[in-house]
Amino acid sequence: MPQGDERLEADVCFVGSGITAAVMAEKLAEERDCDILVLEAGGRPAPEERRSETRSRYLSYDENPWPEDHIADQTVAGTPHGWTPAMTVGGLAMHWGGVTPRFSPEDFRVRSTYGVGRDWPISYSELDPFYQEAEERIGVGGVQGPEEVDPRGGEYPMPAMPLTWNLEKLRDWGEASGVPFWPMPQAKNTEPRDGRPVCCRNDTCSPICPIGAKYSPDHTLYGLEERGRIRLRARTLVRRLELEEDSDRIAGAVAADLDGGGEVRVDADTFVLAGGYIWTPHLLLLSAGSRYPDGLANSSGLVGKYLAGHRGVNAYVERPTQLYPGMNSSHSLISKFFMDRAGDSWARQQGLRNGEGYLRHDFRIWTSTVGRQPRARDGDGRLLLGDELLEDWRSRTEGKGTARLRCYYDVLPARNSEITLEPDLTNRFGDPLPRVRFRDSSEGRRLRPYQEESIARLQRSFAERGGGELLGLYRGDGQAHPGGGCRMGDDPSESVVDPRARSHDHENLFIPGAPSMVTGGCTNGTLTFCALGLMSAAEIGREYPARGEPGEAGGT
């Protein structure tokens, strides 16, 4: 073992401090008697009492309300869709919008249901209690949609965010088609909870809630730290994991103190890699050695492979309905109707799908300001000054509004949709950094034109209803909310971790959350990352005695 300048010990060591780590650490700290250490490469974000101030700078000058929340030389080559350079306590969720839809049951069984992609080794019903727990822990408000497309085992912990004036109008419009829409569930307080206040529509959910009504992982982590339940060490970059000499267990993590403190060696019974879908596979690949020359946990050769996400089609529709900006901009309507066979049947009956391809997607509606902004120049290019500008603006705002329609469809993962080490791009330590390449599988490539054209046809049909006009339709190339890279499975030759996110190769190594995903689903993934993490935490907890109860590890 190398001798570090500093040596730390823990029962459970988390590498990364994003939302998955936060809920897992909280669960373990509450339920189990174990010493938890959370390592984070980035720094600590602005404390809660300064967020009004940093938000004010954001609003006035577009400044980052989480300044220096990245590490300049920890960057990524290639096309890292969905990657924000947010290396900070709380991770990328410090920037998130706070929406928390669940995947649908069919997301977990696309192969057995549709004959495409790959099934997960767990079912929706197995994950349901952990979805519920995740919703309880981060505080989700919602209302259940029709049970056949939005099943759930328990009630939402909080009432749904009320619909705005705009969303009431847009729901009427959307539902006139026969498609059910309901409020998007969100991790924002609709009643006081967790020592945090009720949302008051400050309307900057992403990137910053000035009052803490939106769930923020640092709130959980700082609370645990203050109560002495975890140790949280920021500015500590884990550079490699090392094996025990005589077994395949992980012996330790070797890190660098980024504030010049030298090498930090961490010995722990259990390691949890929670650095997200890029940095987790990256660390495993960096940790290659003589016994695992292709990287730790990589006997399958699948570390960094099968990146999974979803791709969006957006339409902007002018509606002959007065809508207002800033009522609660991140609030929206969701329908999971098209994630189920019911939506496919409906779309075929409407003549909106005429192919035989696989297609599932969510459907979300917001208010948008596209086409409703003040302009510097009129349609003839003339500079608008004085009353002209205001009159021009009002001519485009009065009695009308813009709706944004967005559908995510799942991109079937390809083996060569991957993260590799990029030898020509290194950090200050000379460690090669990741290269990310998203690629569609051959069946995904074949399906894509049908999928996108079908969604576009659906969105056009909505635009035409009730006198609307399509302002624009955009098909994205990137994949949103990505995961994968260490996918789960029962077969060690075809997966990196087991269904509880334990490495097939190293019994004390867990890789929960986004990297363990088999497919990217077709709606926002954050709640699923948390639920997967909690499922894994339940497994990790079995190794430690219940809190307050003396005894041996290995309880049920």
Next chain:
Amino acid sequence: MTDGVDDARDPGRRSFLRQAAVALSALSVPLAACRGDGGAGEESDRALQEELAGELLDALADAVLPSEIGAGGRTEAADGFRAWLDDFEPVAELTHDYGSQAVHYGPEDPGPRWSSQLAALELVARRREDAGFAELPADDRRRLVRRRVPEPPGEAAGRGLPGNPAEAEHVAVGLLAWFYGRPEAADLGYRARIGRFTCRPLEQSGERPAPLSEGDAAAAVRRESAAPRSRRTAARPEPAS
């Protein structure tokens, strides 16, 4: 200084009016001739130049902002714009959207560029109209501004205001972008009390915003100008999806 976000700033280190005064001086705008003031040395000239710069900005605001907010509202908007500019941090780290890869840094301080343009408006008014910019009728000031604002490259028709006012090529457009980016401007544009970016009870979400009465417009601008910092709306991105 501590390691905080704003502690590294010194809000008093720049002053748009001081910059504009220097620009007036550089362009040799003859203070004495236009003001009937004999001048009493360098210090007095600088004070006069700053005063003139303030009047120029007020005159510009008076010409390019809407009449609906009243003369007082336009003057106070000019004050707010000046305060915004004085607190501007050059090349600040900008927010990176959820899902976006790059770290971006903001523009340089637009103050020197804009102060030169303000001085140029004064000079061109004197050369063309034989009068100071502030002395011209509002229509004439607008005509001069149109001549001085460069047409942006590419398609100009239907062009929006810059999302970040500091990116505006001309001070007049910067002022417009700043003014129309604030929540009070959204209230004006929609003739409704929306109150964007302010704390509003959740239980009122479903209510249609109350209509904005005529007096509300100027009052809203005054409230905003009195606030320590401005707020913008136009540049807000679509919410993360």
